[in-house]
Each structure stands twice: as C-alpha cells, then as structure tokens.
Amino acid sequence: MNGKRERILHSAFHLFTTRGFHDTPTSLIAREAGVANGTLFNHFATKEDLINQLYLASKESLVTAMKEKVDPKDDIRSQILTIWRNSMNWALKNPEQFNFFRQYSNSPFILNETREEGRQQFVPFISILEKGIETHVLKPVSIDLMLSIISGIISSTVEVLFRGAPGKPSGEIMEKAFMMLWDSIKI
Incomplete structure (x- = not known):
C-alpha cells in the first residue's frame, strides 16, 4: 500500500x-x-469513495485476522471459536478500525456494491456456518441472522472490554461471551 x-x-x-x-x-x-x-x-475520487474504501479496508483487515489458524479439519465449534478469538483480538488491536466498522457498517454512505464486495470477503466463514446448518450442528436460521447475532455479540463484548470490566480478566470475559454466542447458534 x-x-x-x-x-x-x-x-x-x-x-x-x-x-x-x-x-x-x-x-x-x-x-x-x-x-x-x-x-x-x-x-x-470523493469523500464518499474514501469512506467506501475505508469500509473495504477494515473488512479486509478483519477477514485476514479471522482466517489465522482456522483448520477446516476441526469441528464447527472449534472453527467458530478460532474465528471468535481472532475477531476479538483484531478488534482489541485495531480499535479505530473496529469503531469505524461498527459506526459505518449500516451507513447510507456505504454503497450497495461496496457492501456486496465486503460480504464476498466473508464467503469462507459463511461456508462454515452453512456447513454447520447442513450438518445439524447450528440452528437452521438464515445466514444473515446468524451473522448479525455473531456480530452483535462480538461488538458488545469488545465494548465491555474497551470500558474495562473490574475484577474480570479479558480472557474470562471473551470465553464467557463465546459460550453465550455458541449457546445462541448451536442446536
């Protein structure tokens, strides 16, 4: 770059x-x-182009982090746990990108074409969720709903970690939040 x-x-x-x-x-x-x-x-070209490029850059950075050490031979839960940990670590290491993504992911400034391009970056993770649904490990709900639930729990957990939770180590918070996430999507 x-x-x-x-x-x-x-x-x-x-x-x-x-x-x-x-x-x-x-x-x-x-x-x-x-x-x-x-x-x-x-x-x-424009300020709007800049914000769309920021959206794609933040998604690319997140996806790169999410992919680390995900082993397709692992069971669905293990793969999702690895993705969870990678996502959490990315958010904590990149607070400005995380906050940008959280603020602007539903913004009218982000073009539909940009959203679709960003969504394409998530295809490997969408495939894991689809496989989990097909193999009756995950609840049979729409992928969009499942992604929204996962995103919401990640966002909430990171927010708690950014504020600091007195007396609770961040690892413990992340693991308990993952258990809540897993309970919400597993059969």
Whole structure:
C-alpha cells in the first residue's frame, strides 16, 4: 500500500470515528495525514469513495485476522471459536478500525456494491456456518441472522472490554461471551 494512501486511510479512520462523516472535511484528513488536499483526491475520487474504501479496508483487515489458524479439519465449534478469538483480538488491536466498522457498517454512505464486495470477503466463514446448518450442528436460521447475532455479540463484548470490566480478566470475559454466542447458534 502506498505510504501516502496508508496515512490518508489511517487519518480518516481516526477522524471519521471521532468527529463523524459530516464534521470531517477532506482538508482536515489531508492535513492530519501530512499530504496536500489534492493528493487525497489523487487516491480517492470523493469523500464518499474514501469512506467506501475505508469500509473495504477494515473488512479486509478483519477477514485476514479471522482466517489465522482456522483448520477446516476441526469441528464447527472449534472453527467458530478460532474465528471468535481472532475477531476479538483484531478488534482489541485495531480499535479505530473496529469503531469505524461498527459506526459505518449500516451507513447510507456505504454503497450497495461496496457492501456486496465486503460480504464476498466473508464467503469462507459463511461456508462454515452453512456447513454447520447442513450438518445439524447450528440452528437452521438464515445466514444473515446468524451473522448479525455473531456480530452483535462480538461488538458488545469488545465494548465491555474497551470500558474495562473490574475484577474480570479479558480472557474470562471473551470465553464467557463465546459460550453465550455458541449457546445462541448451536442446536
């Protein structure tokens, strides 16, 4: 990734999550990235294009992390547990990307084409869920509902971890939250 483009993305992640879309002019993003405003537009046609690229970049980063050490030979629960841990660790290591994704995943600024491109990145994980449904390990519900449930529990758990839970180690919180997740999707 180009150094200037990467700095623009990093600055935009931070500014969009702290100031919002409308209160983040491209001139501020460029200034924070240490580039000229014209340079921003050399990489992104519009502010809307930038936010769509951020959406895809955050999904790509998450998917890359989610894939680590997932063994297709493992049972469905073990695969989902690995994906869960990877997702949680990614969110804790990348709070700006996580917060951006959480804030903008349902935003009207994200184009339907961008959403579909992002969804395609999740095909390997969707396949695991479909296999779990087909083999009667997971509840026979729509994949969209299952993904929404998983996403919601991840988001809630990360929020608790970001705030800090007095007297509870983060590993314990993550494991208990996974048990709640597993109980909600398994047969």
